[in-house]
Amino acid sequence: MNTSDSEEDSYNERSALVQSESPTIPSYNQDHDMSLPQETDSKRRRPVSSGLDEPGPVERERASTPDGEEEELTLKYGAKHVIMLFIPVTLCMVVVVATIKSVSFYTEKSSQRLIYTPFEEDPNSVGQRLLNSFLNTIVMISVIVVMTIILVVLYKYRCYKFIHGWLILSSLMLLFWFSFMYLGEVFKTYNVAMDYPTLVMIIWNFGVVGMICIHWKGPLRLQQAYLIVISALMALIFIKYLPEWSAWVILGAISIYDLIAVLCPKGPLRMLVETAQERNEPIFPALIYSLPCNLDIARAQEGVESEDDAAQGGRRRYSAEEDLEEDRGVKLGLGDFIFYSVLVGKAAATGGDWNTTLACFVAILIGLCLTLLLLAIFKKALPALPISITFGLVFYFSTDNLVRPFMDSLAAHQYYI
Amino acid sequence: MDLSRVFFTGNSTMNLERMPNEEKLSLCRRYYLGGFAFLPFLWLVNVLWFFKEAFLKPAYTEQPQIKSYIKKSALGLILWVAVLTTWITIFQHFRARWGEVGDYLSFTIPLGTA
Numbered sequence: 151m152n153t154s155d156s157e158e159d160s161y162n163e164r165s166a167l168v169q170s171e172s173p174t175i176p177s178y179n180q181d182h183d184m185s186l187p188q189e190t191d192s193k194r195r196r197p198v199s200s201g202l203d204e205p206g207p208v209e210r211e212r213a214s215t216p217d218g219e220e221e222e223l224t225l226k227y228g229a230k231h232v233i234m235l236f237i238p239v240t241l242c243m244v245v246v247v248a249t250i251k252s253v254s255f256y257t258e259k260s261s262q263r264l265i266y267t268p269f270e271e272d273p274n275s276v277g278q279r280l281l282n283s284f285l286n287t288i289v290m291i292s293v294i295v296v297m298t299i300i301l302v303v304l305y306k307y308r309c310y311k312f313i314h315g316w317l318i319l320s321s322l323m324l325l326f327w328f329s330f331m332y333l334g335e336v337f338k339t340y341n342v343a344m345d346y347p348t349l350v351m352i353i354w355n356f357g358v359v360g361m362i363c364i365h366w367k368g369p370l371r372l373q374q375a376y377l378i379v380i381s382a383l384m385a386l387i388f389i390k391y392l393p394e395w396s397a398w399v400i401l402g403a404i405s406i407y408d409l410i411a412v413l414c415p416k417g418p419l420r421m422l423v424e425t426a427q428e429r430n431e432p433i434f435p436a437l438i439y440s441l442p443c444n445l446d447i448a449r450a451q452e453g454v455e456s457e458d459d460a461a462q463g464g465r466r467r468y469s470a471e472e473d474l475e476e477d478r479g480v481k482l483g484l485g486d487f488i489f490y491s492v493l494v495g496k497a498a499a500t501g502g503d504w505n506t507t508l509a510c511f512v513a514i515l516i517g518l519c520l521t522l523l524l525l526a527i528f529k530k531a532l533p534a535l536p537i538s539i540t541f542g543l544v545f546y547f548s549t550d551n552l553v554r555p556f557m558d559s560l561a562a563h564q565y566y567i
Numbered sequence: 568m569d570l571s572r573v574f575f576t577g578n579s580t581m582n583l584e585r586m587p588n589e590e591k592l593s594l595c596r597r598y599y600l601g602g603f604a605f606l607p608f609l610w611l612v613n614v615l616w617f618f619k620e621a622f623l624k625p626a627y628t629e630q631p632q633i634k635s636y637i638k639k640s641a642l643g644l645i646l647w648v649a650v651l652t653t654w655i656t657i658f659q660h661f662r663a664r665w666g667e668v669g670d671y672l673s674f675t676i677p678l679g680t681a
Binding site for chain 1: 582594601604605606607608609612615616651654655658659662672673674675676677678679
């Protein structure tokens with residue numbers, strides 16, 4: 151299947167970014183324009199932002215309030231976020247691994263390739279294969295860079311309708327076409343007869359309710375579930391259609407790109423975030439996984455800051471409290487989910503045994519922890535991919551090549567350690 | 568249309584606690600009406616989501632209407648479940664016997680059975 155551009159778009163859309171909501175009440179900020187973005191700041195790309203992101207002046211202001219309490223709340227809050235993020239990431243990976251292990255379709259090599267990886271990998275010559283995978287990676291990354299830049303330009307020139315339409319199209323494709331394929335393969339694997347009328351009902355319901363939950367209003371849990379499912383579907387498509395070695399090189403290259411795009415001053419993702427902040431707008435919540443708000447901590451911090459609220463107008467205060475409760479919390483973009491799952495899924499598909507898969511899984515979670523820790527320290531947007539993917543790759547290759555033969559020969563000699 | 572507002576409201580946590588009652592009623596009503604487009608799943612979501620609102624909360628002005636929508640959604644849902652169950656049972660049982668029509672209707676045909 152030569153997938154169309156929109157798949158790439160949808161992947162791009164979902165290259166995730168974590169955004170954290172600032173717990174600061176907008177009333178805190180002297181600057182009228184900057185206040186709301188602190189709570190509504192969201193990004194589409196991979197940066198992970200601190201759950202406690204605060205603008206400069208607010209930080210200094212806040213320093214005057216009891217610091218000890220705040221530090222403690224900050225840390226407790228941060229720790230809770232880490233745990234809360236583990237669950238969806240784990241769920242996504244579990245879905246992908248379960249599918250890979252049971253439905254053989256996703257591990258069968260097909261002659262079709264994505265148009266983004268035009269060079270075929272020849273299994274005979276190592277050098278040629280390596281070269282081709284690098285070339286594939288270059289093609290893929292340049293496509294991604296171009297897409298990102300187009301996105302930033304569109305956003306800058308306020309072509310919201312276009313972006314909105316693009317998003318809807320890509321989620322349509324994910325929710326209907328890919329889930330149709332997925333269901334078909336699952337039924338074939340389990341040798342179940344399925345008729346068209348029932349199938350149409352299932353796909354129709356699944357897709358429409360998904361569109362409603364993601365792009366309009368729906369229960370938060372259901373929205374989270376749908377986001378996990380579409381990330382898993384996307385990851386499965388990548389696992390199936392990316393050639394072996396190219397996939398690993400692409401994973402590495404994507405994390406480097408993520409690092410550059412988010413942290414460099416002229417990086418497209420950073421520009422996107424800053425533009426959104428300037429305009430005081432949230433960015434495309436359809437592509438962000440948000441955690442339920444943390445009411446207790448929100449209330450506690452409200453208490454700490456209440457004396458400063460008095461300076462602000464009543465209306466502001468109300469919206470601040472409301473937004474405070476709602477927007478508090480780290481948000482992780484979908485691209486992160488997708489690439490984590492691609493890594494673990496590939497490990498499950500090619501690694502052969504569970505050691506490798508579990509090692510990669512643990513590596514990714516550790517990377518996520520570290521990223522969130524850095525987030526709490528630096529308090530600004532950070533890329534969520536590099537650390538996790540690096541650990542994941544290191545663990546995969548070392549487990550596959552060092553640990554596995556070791557465990558195998560130990561088992562062969564019945565030697566328990 | 569102010570897209571930023573659309574995005575914002577779309578993203579505002581779907582926490583029913585913080586929605587004003589009229590909004591809840593409107594949302595419930597829309598989910599109910601939407602279910603008529605062959606969407607029993609939407610009715611299911613409606614029932615589950617608003618159940619607490621309709622039955623377990625202290626009364627407020629819009630509650631009776633929300634209750635009626637929930638009840639109607641539940642009714643529709645039960646109807647659809649009955650229809651689908653009947654159809655699936657019939658299909659699975661008689662598929663092999665229908666020959667060509669059975670194959671035509673099938674999306675996947677199990678291997679190794681008659």
